[in-house]
Every structure is written in structure tokens, then in C-alpha cells.
Amino acid sequence: MAGVILFLIVAGGVFADYWSAKPLSAKSSFVGRSACIDCHQKEAELFSGSHHDLAMDVATDESVLGDFSDVTFEHDGLVNRLYRDGDRFMVHTEGPTGEMEDFQVRYVFGVDPLQQYMVEFDRTEDMPENQVSRVQVLRISWDTKNKRWFYLRPPDVPEKLEPDDPLHWTGVMQRWQTMCADCHSTNLKRNFDPQSNRYHTTFSEIDVSCESCHGPGSMHIELANEKSLFWDRNHGYGLARLKGDDPEPQLQTCAPCHSRRGVLDPNFHGGDLFHDHYSLELLRPETYHADGQIKDEVYVYGSFIQSKMYHKGIRCTDCHDPHSLELKHPGNATCTSCHQHAAGKYDVPSHHHHAPGTPGAMCVDCHMPHTTYMQVDPRRDHSLRVPRPDLSVKIGTPNACSSCHIRDQLPQLSDQTQSEFESKEYAQWLEAAAAGNESIEEAIQKTDKWCDEACEKWYGADRKTPPHFSEPLAAFRAGDIKAANELLRIAMSPLDQSPAIAKATAISELAAAGFSNALPAAKQIVADENEHPLARAAAINVFMNAGPATAKKFLLPLLDSSSRLIRNEATRVLLARAYPTLNQSERSQVDLAIEELKSSIMVASDRGGAHMNWAMICEQQGRLDEAVEAYETAIRVQPNMSGARTNLSGLIERSIAQAPSELSDALMNRVKELRAEELVLLGRDAKLAPENPDIQYRYGLSLYLNGKSGEAVKYLQRAVDLAPDVEVFQTALRLLKEKLNE
Numbered sequence: 001m002a003g004v005i006l007f008l009i010v011a012g013g014v015f016a017d018y019w020s021a022k023p024l025s026a027k028s029s030f031v032g033r034s035a036c037i038d039c040h041q042k043e044a045e046l047f048s049g050s051h052h053d054l055a056m057d058v059a060t061d062e063s064v065l066g067d068f069s070d071v072t073f074e075h076d077g078l079v080n081r082l083y084r085d086g087d088r089f090m091v092h093t094e095g096p097t098g099e100m101e102d103f104q105v106r107y108v109f110g111v112d113p114l115q116q117y118m119v120e121f122d123r124t125e126d127m128p129e130n131q132v133s134r135v136q137v138l139r140i141s142w143d144t145k146n147k148r149w150f151y152l153r154p155p156d157v158p159e160k161l162e163p164d165d166p167l168h169w170t171g172v173m174q175r176w177q178t179m180c181a182d183c184h185s186t187n188l189k190r191n192f193d194p195q196s197n198r199y200h201t202t203f204s205e206i207d208v209s210c211e212s213c214h215g216p217g218s219m220h221i222e223l224a225n226e227k228s229l230f231w232d233r234n235h236g237y238g239l240a241r242l243k244g245d246d247p248e249p250q251l252q253t254c255a256p257c258h259s260r261r262g263v264l265d266p267n268f269h270g271g272d273l274f275h276d277h278y279s280l281e282l283l284r285p286e287t288y289h290a291d292g293q294i295k296d297e298v299y300v301y302g303s304f305i306q307s308k309m310y311h312k313g314i315r316c317t318d319c320h321d322p323h324s325l326e327l328k329h330p331g332n333a334t335c336t337s338c339h340q341h342a343a344g345k346y347d348v349p350s351h352h353h354h355a356p357g358t359p360g361a362m363c364v365d366c367h368m369p370h371t372t373y374m375q376v377d378p379r380r381d382h383s384l385r386v387p388r389p390d391l392s393v394k395i396g397t398p399n400a401c402s403s404c405h406i407r408d409q410l411p412q413l414s415d416q417t418q419s420e421f422e423s424k425e426y427a428q429w430l431e432a433a434a435a436g437n438e439s440i441e442e443a444i445q446k447t448d449k450w451c452d453e454a455c456e457k458w459y460g461a462d463r464k465t466p467p468h469f470s471e472p473l474a475a476f477r478a479g480d481i482k483a484a485n486e487l488l489r490i491a492m493s494p495l496d497q498s499p500a501i502a503k504a505t506a507i508s509e510l511a512a513a514g515f516s517n518a519l520p521a522a523k524q525i526v527a528d529e530n531e532h533p534l535a536r537a538a539a540i541n542v543f544m545n546a547g548p549a550t551a552k553k554f555l556l557p558l559l560d561s562s563s564r565l566i567r568n569e570a571t572r573v574l575l576a577r578a579y580p581t582l583n584q585s586e587r588s589q590v591d592l593a594i595e596e597l598k599s600s601i602m603v604a605s606d607r608g609g610a611h612m613n614w615a616m617i618c619e620q621q622g623r624l625d626e627a628v629e630a631y632e633t634a635i636r637v638q639p640n641m642s643g644a645r646t647n648l649s650g651l652i653e654r655s656i657a658q659a660p661s662e663l664s665d666a667l668m669n670r671v672k673e674l675r676a677e678e679l680v681l682l683g684r685d686a687k688l689a690p691e692n693p694d695i696q697y698r699y700g701l702s703l704y705l706n707g708k709s710g711e712a713v714k715y716l717q718r719a720v721d722l723a724p725d726v727e728v729f730q731t732a733l734r735l736l737k738e739k740l741n742e
Helices: 002-019 041-047 210-214 218-225 248-257 363-367 389-395 400-412 415-421 426-434 438-459 470-477 481-492 500-512 516-527 533-545 548-560 564-577 584-604 608-621 624-637 644-658 661-688 693-705 709-722 727-741
Strands: 056-058 071-075 078-085 088-094 100-105 107-109 114-120 135-137 140-143 148-151 261-263 278-280 370-373 377-380
Touching: 071 148, 088 114, 100 114, 210 248, 248 278, 261 584, 278 564, 363 400, 389 400, 389 438, 389 470, 400 415, 400 426, 400 438, 415 426, 415 438, 426 438, 470 481, 470 500, 481 500, 481 516, 500 516, 500 533, 516 533, 516 548, 533 548, 533 564, 548 564, 548 584, 564 584, 564 608, 584 608, 608 624, 608 644, 624 644, 644 661, 644 693, 661 693, 693 709, 693 727, 709 727
Parallel strands: none
Antiparallel strands: 056 107, 071 078, 078 088, 088 100, 107 114, 114 135, 114 140, 140 148, 261 278, 370 377
């Protein structure tokens, strides 16, 4: 009997220990990696010196790799000096006023293959030590492999950047807080104040540390220090669960910093849902080739989710060590460690048809070709695809075979072209062909054809060349309306047949084109809770071409979705298509959703575009005073941005009829002032982007509104020439010509 009693006491104690738990509402806080090292020494050793560890640092003798021994570096006619002033690292370069000035380097960015340098502006004496004011990233950078300074020129901008250009190193596009900070430091809070136009940025650790991936660690430490037999039944071990059978938590934890995306909610912690915090860039022609291969810098995730590897459950840490970030195996062993097929199937010449040890015998050179970004940083395409020169022949997409063999065409080119292209990468050949270089285009076509014939010879005429989403996508973008039905089929296909990003791109293209037959498919996609959030969010935009009742029926339920991406997109469309028709209950629901949408927009409150977007929403709701205030804020936050003044002047002009007579003159003067300022900005934009029809059109309208109708015709005509199918361009040009002929 005593034994039974003892057992019950022990069992009761064990059960009580298990049942005792922190409430579900309990939150964890950031503690820093110093709190992790004692129990995780091996992981800390692997992490030390990794790219995450060296993502950002204070500029010191140990962290600065560049040559600051009083050297000069020239670009665009500017002679820059890099030198030391005691323990400070200094740069003498062009500042925001256009004058040459001396700036102290406060921080360094990265370690390999380049290091960048950052300057802090607007810091006041009363700012706390743990706050950072506005930080700008110099374009003068250090090539860590070749030990040289170089100028990190923006793509497609051969001319000198003027200080008022957003791309100048002192401009908004080179601002640390705007473009870089949240992926290079842990627990970053931007803390921008639009009223004072100042930052009070904080972070818990300057680099990408443990809690960037695992989430805040205070609860984990508390649980580990308790004398319990169990982890917490509500919170597990108090960190993100990244090791389970489901690869998605890990992938979605890496994705925020390894994807091209917009931020919807910056409060992401490891283990959270990616699509509740971010909006992934789809396969836009500016960023991806039509078949989903990387074109601009897209940072891996958008490529990887196209791959067969992703759909078979492979995750980042199957290839990369999660702490050192190094590959787990050298060379082809990275692949053959999993692809352990019968001897002689893959890692042999009978498969790859190249001599062992040559680039063509490397798995990654055929299945993960690289593109170089930032002039010195080659990054591999993680869509892990079979090379398809047959698609290159059909629709002009790149392929890994041609990327190596394109130089075989050099002897067929003129001496001048040979000299120009012998050291250029494949991507630069493609850019030249797209820009109209006929000899380069012909060389690429010959190479593609030769590669396709070689593949047929090696693998047979019946080799695997399955239909690919790129064919109807490229055809539709080229104006073939018959391809729309095939895009619909892709949008509706199961995920094991078409990647989610391809499905979303297909329905997005149809929505943008106003393709009416897409509505039945969109209804089915948005209503399917098992459909991927990317596809559902893209399909919502089809309802911009639907009636208010249809939009209400299908989109109001989406305001309860677990994905903020879906909620935000549904809110946008409901506001545009159905808001005036909503009853009181529906309007209350949408108004709450609008506040959530505002919080997503204001993540970028340090950009004028965020305030302009919010102003336009206020206009849609009839909240005109708020709209005026938001437009004024946009102008204050980013005074050299075009757009806000046009919208604000139009809003003020429409309000003059209802204004007291004594205010009419002042309001009209404000309209004229805004339009004159906008004319200068749009003139700059039109000069910088002569091939952009929208900008040419907007500049033409601005000229007209400023009384320069004759000049306006020239730019409206230019817009029509660039985009002859855009009806609004043609209408504006026709009406102006009629007005001038009266």
C-alpha cells in the first residue's frame, strides 16, 4: 500500500510539473547572444566569423578592411580621398549640397566579397547612445578579393548621379534604415518621426545574431533554468521550432532576409508566417526572366520555391550549416550527398558530357548558374532547374549552357565588339541584346541553337522538354491574347504542377490586363482556403474589374484571413470597388481593416510614397483634410519626390469652389506653387527615364497645367509612341491638339 501511495504522490508531482505552464499570452524578450553561449558553445564557435556575425559592425581597426592610408579614388570626375584622422576612418567626397566634404565612417557593412561604409547624419548631442540617426551608405566600396576601391554604380545609370538624385549616396535609396537595416541587425526598430523628419533607430545587436532566427530568448532561458522535467506545454522550449518534419517554419524564417519583398508588419520573429508580414515580389519582367530565372537581385526565396527541391521538402539547412552558413559538403558532394543514385548516373561525363574537374562538370554550373550583382558578388539561381536551351530558342530566355558557350561566338564578331564583350558576363550580353544590339542578339541565338542541338544529340530527341509556364507568359506579355487561357490554366493548376509564384504571376498578369474571363477563376482561387496565399492575394486584384456586389461577396470574408497579405489586398480592392455601397456593419469591418492597411503602409513612413498612398486612401473615403495633411507630410519627408504635389494641387483646386471667397486666391496661389515645383521634378524624371511612357505622360500633363501646351504635345506624343495601346495617353494627346487648334 505504501508503494501505491508513493507512486501516486510521485505521479501527481510529475503531472503537476507538466501541467504548470506559462500563459498563452506570455511574451519573450531579446537577451543577446551572450546569454546563449554557455549552453551552445559549438554553435557559437561556428557562428563566429560567419557572414551573419559580420553583417554589420562599428568601424574599428579590426572591422574595416578597406585601404584608408590616405589614398585617392576617382569616379565621374570626382577625386575622393580615403584617410585616417586619429582612430577615425574618413572619406572626402561629394556631399548632399554638391560640395566636396569630409565624412566620418561610423559603420561597416559585410565582409565578402565586398565591404561597404556608412556615414551617420543628423545626430544631435542629446540622442541616447543606443539610438542611431539617419545613416547613408557610401557607393565607394571595397572589393575584398581584389583589394581595390570601386564605385558601386546603379544598374543602367552610366551618368554621374547628382546630389538631388534619390540614388546618390546621400539619397533615400542609399539610406541604411530604408534599404538595409532590418536584415543586417537583430531586433531593429526604425523609429522614424515624420513630424521632425528624424530617426531614433535601435537594435538589440548590431549584427544578425541568434535571436534573428530563433526569436527572442528570455522565455527559453527561464524555462531552461527551471527544475522541471518538461518544457512548457504551451510554449515548448520557448523558441521558434525550426527542426520539425515540416520544412516551412524554417524556410519562412530565412525568407524575410533572403527574398525580394515588401514589409507589411516589421514585427516578425522566427517561426512566424512569412505572408502575414511580407509581400513577396512576383515574377515581374524587371526582376525575373519569363521562366523564373533570376534577372535582377531577388535574394533566393522567390527562386527556391519554384524548384523541385522545395516541393520535395528540402530546406535551407539540408545544404547549408545554419550557424557557419557554409555548405555542408565540398563541390558536387553538396548534391550527391542526397542524390546517391546508382553509380554513374549523375557525377560522370555520361551525364554532364564535360571533362571531370572542368566547370561544365560541376552540378551548380548547370543547375544553379550565377549572376553577378554589385559588380563583384556572384549569386546562384536557387530554382535548381534543368537547362532548357529549347526554351531559349523559342522565347529567348537564358540557359546555363549558353552562359558558358557564348564566348565561342567572339571570333564571329567585329574587332570592336570583341574587345567590348570578351570580358563581359552572360547577363551583360543579354542586356545588350535586349537593348537592340543586333550582332549580340544574333550571337546569342546561334549559341542557343547550338546548345539545343547538343542536348538533343546527348539525350535524344524525346528528352524531357515539358510545357513550361514561361511560354504562355512570354506570349501574353508580347500581346498574344490567345495565351490568356493558358495562363488561366496555370493559375488554376495544383501546386505540384505549377509553383505558387508562377500561379500568382499568371493571375496577376491577367488582372493587370483587365482580362474579364479571369473572374470565375479568381472567385474559385480566393475562396479556396487551401490555396497558397500568394495566389489568393494576386487573384484578389481581378476583382478590380468586378461589380461592387461581387467584390463584397467574395472579399469581405477575406478580412478574417490569417494572412495579412490577403487581408490588405482585399481591403484595397473593397475600398476602390465597393466602399460606397457598404452597409454600416460592413463599413465598420472594412474601416478596421483600413487601419491595419495603414499600419502596413506606414512601415515605410520615412518614404514620401507611403504618405502619398495613405492620402489617396483618405481621398477615396472622403476624408479630405486628412488627405491634405498626408500629402503635405509626403512632401516634407521626401521633398524631391514627384507625384504628391500633383495630387495635392488637384485636391486643393477641387476644394476652391466650396471655400470662402477670401481664401480662394490664397488656395489658387498654392495650387500654382505646387504645380511649378512639380514641373521641375517631373522634368528631371523625364530626362532620367526617356523610355518610360508613364513619366513622359505625367511630364506632358504638368507642362500643360503650367501653361506650356506646345511643349506638352511633344511629351504626350512621346508617351503615345512608347505605349500606343494605352488609351488614356491617346485621349490626352488628342484633346490637347484639339484645344490648340481652336
